[in-house]
Amino acid sequence: MFFSACLTKPLEVTIPQQEQKTVVFSQVIPGRIMIVALTKSFGALELQQDEGDSVSTNFLDKLLEDNAEVTISYDGNTDTLFRIEKGLYASVNTPQNANIIYDLKILNERGEEVKASGYMLPKIDFTAVTPSIEKGKDTTTTIQYSFTDIPNTDNWYMINFYRQGQNLQGVDVNNIFSNGQNNLVRTEIISDATFNGTYEGESKFNGFELGANDTIAVAISNINEDYFKFLDLRQRGGNIFSELTREPISYPTNVKNGYGFFNTHYPDIKIFDLNDY
């Protein structure tokens, strides 16, 4: 019956597009630098993921927010960030102190003002990270880790697992948007509402995710609640079933008159060569 059905001509429609806004993303490299990356949002018809997961250099170049004035204010001081390259701004002078509010202000080349505030949270360290590996037809790597919750506050933690990184001590600021050689294998997020005191976690990876000869890195960061929600939604919304049901997801942002996140967290990183295990 279905095979005998004629095909109908799809109806063309016009849907008004979202106006372009500045997108903020930032990263603190402990003790070194504070980086702010600025791009522009774009219309739904301008880039199709059907073409693949990669974003072309030309397209990315069009999106980079250049010629913006970017400042960060804290404790009555204001630092103006310098332009590293198109779309990338950095400050080496801004002190990185926990429990301080950093106010980001951007005046983009279209004259629009974009603002965001970030509270620098105390650093969290692993108390232990122990990989183990079962070699065979199907290699399974198990990483056990633990950390102690920061007391007296509500906390949210992000744990990243990387593979074959060559840049594990930090981030190549000149290559932040290109697909670097660090391969993020998995991100786990944990709210301290789910445990008391010390968290002991265990993550298993199959042979496709981590190989017996890989060098791996495990990083933990103390992140704010909004970013936790963002990552949570991203993890839940990025699966095939949510695509099937096409339920919309409104991602949170802490940026006023823009999108993205002004983050001020920084990681504790542990590196392992699986050949040693």
Add this chain to the structure above:
Amino acid sequence: MFNYSVTNHTFSPYRIVESSNHLPMKPKQLILLVFMTICTLVRAQSTIQLSGYITDASSNENVQYAYIKTNISGHGGISNEYGFYSFEIPANKDVVVGFSYVGSKTKSYTINKSKNFVLNVSLESSVTSSKEILVLGTKNNASRQEATSNKMSVITLPTKNLKTIPSIGGEVDILKVVQLLPGVARGTEGGTGMFVRGGDADQNLVLLDEATVYNVGHLFGFFSVFNPDAIKDLTLTKGAFPANYGGRLSSVLDIRMNEGNSSGIHGSGGIGLLSSRLTLEGPIVKDKISFLISGRRTYIDKVLGLTGTKVPYFFYDLNAKINYTHNQKNRFYLSSYIGDDVLKVSETIEDDSTASEDIFGFGFSLKNITQTIRWNHLFSDKVFSNTSLIHTLFNYDITGDFVGNNILIKSQIRDIGLKSDITNYYSSKTTLKYGFQVINHNFRPNIVSTSGEISEFLASKKGNLQTTLESAIYGNYEWRIDTLTTISLGLRVSSSTVKGRIYVGPEPRFSAKRTIGENGAIKASYSRMYQYMHRVSSSSVALPTDLWYPISKTIKPQNADQIALGYHYYWPKANMILTAEGYYKWMRNLIEYKEGTNLILNDNFEESLIQGTGKAYGFEFLAKKDEGDLNGWIGYTLSWSKRQFNGLNGGKEFWARFDRRHDVSAVVNYNISKRHTLSAVWVFSNGSRFTPIIGQYLVPNAALTGVEIIPLYTERNAISLNSSHRLDINWVIRNKKEKRFKYEWHLGGYNIYNRATPFTTRIVPTENGGYKYEQPGLFGFIPSIAFNFSF
């Protein structure tokens, strides 16, 4: 007791007068006579009870909601859902009583009795004698009775009147017919989903012989599970709910199976493009015990299997019923339905690297079972009772095998219920109906059994068994205040016992009718409904994962208040009913999912659910002509439906997904001759709503090793899909009626002018290298041919 069987022409009223004997008397007897005369005089001022069953003359099956009208103002009634009626008439006086029902000839009797009197009436079909029907367009006809009755927001459709309506595949689908009624918004094209008066898809209680049917669709919802040959009629209640109905917010679709022809062996069936069906019915003991058995199965897998082509899917239904009339006071029914969707894919894949063969298998089974044991008992001519013991099972299994890895996912819901109603026809002015209902729900979702390496990543689990006890007591008092005004007051007190909490829901009901002139009535109603379970699924697609879950300690029951006001008018010249109704519905504790919820294998939905409110309002118009060579209906709905959830759309109010502003359905049957009928359906509706991506942005991933594309959406359900309209036709060609073996050819076409009914929006490349939005349709023009027969 008087069982009266009528076979004569229906124009003439039947006269039933009790004779009396006159005997010589002695003095003592004279005194006694004087005393008795006094008593008789007192009694003569009183009334007698007229009661009985109304049946279909051709099948001897009970006829529900037939109208009974008398020439005495204020005396009359309507048969209940089991075909029983009872009301008072004056004793010792000629009373003309008329019985009418849609699609049947009106039948009249003159009754003069001094004692309570039982009159069983069989009504003859008028379908094949359309010319006579026009002559019979009297004040007693069913259409006029329906217009001036106190029923509102209710539509009853006998299946036999629907069988010429065009459909996909040539076999009428009764749920698709329900979607053509005003107040019912369709879901996705071709699907069985329905959204009644701004409600959600899981707010409709679908009953098959009083048993809840949890999954009403085959083939992912494109075909309903109801075999039209096994169904007698259906009644859709959208508002003004009687107190005996409860458990869902928006509608009750009460579907009754045929009971089995008790007068002789009959059969019917059909061969369609998709499926074939066969029904046999007849007496086991004439006029005492009858049976019906009806089966339907898709067979494309078998047909193409002969050519070597594998079609790994089929579905089947089996309906069976036994009807036992023990005596006038006791009748028993046993009915059962079983249906299954089966998909089984099995492939052998050669592995070149190991020179071995791996077996890949995937399958699912979706099974519905309902069983009902029913006992109708007459305590007296005035007191009717129905007691039902009900069992329902919905089960799905999903299996997968690959290279030594096996997985079985199983979910199940099982209900065992008992309900009992008693109707007391106190007087010509008052009727009291009361009863109770108890249902034990057993939910066992997401039982997982794995073996092989997959078990390391997906562990076996028994599922989270949840048991709830849902119960209700109710009473409904109908009071005919005067010849023009009737009110109905009802109260249902429902409750649900869940782990750690008992919920109690008082559900007041009220309806009133005031007759205006001879042919019109203004009607009003208010009802509150509670719903103690909800379906976990996408609202757009019927998936095997559609599971029902109970409320819990934290998830509160949904409830709704609805008011409705309407005017119903019988237009004698056209023999047509015109109804206009407006409604407003407030809904609370509605359930949605948090953004990004994964519905698969999630048996802890409590954390994923959020609750909010909704409101819906609108206006419905229906012009319906049940009889005549040209019959059918035109329905129009103007409606609005909104939702508000603190966790969605920034807390702002948003449109419901199937908020369709305008909806028009026209169903026309034209009997060209006794052998030819042409039917057409034309529908128009505004598109359902959706939330499109209207922008995007890039962010580095959490590890700064790449970028991710983040979509930007409009406000929730801010955009409508394009409006759609469609024409379907069906031409029925019959053989000569005189023959014992009757057959019909159905030649039809779905979506005659091949216009897309959009079901989604997608982005496609343009010729100049850019992209554009377009909305595709699911089904274009589909021709169909079907062969139906009966004997």
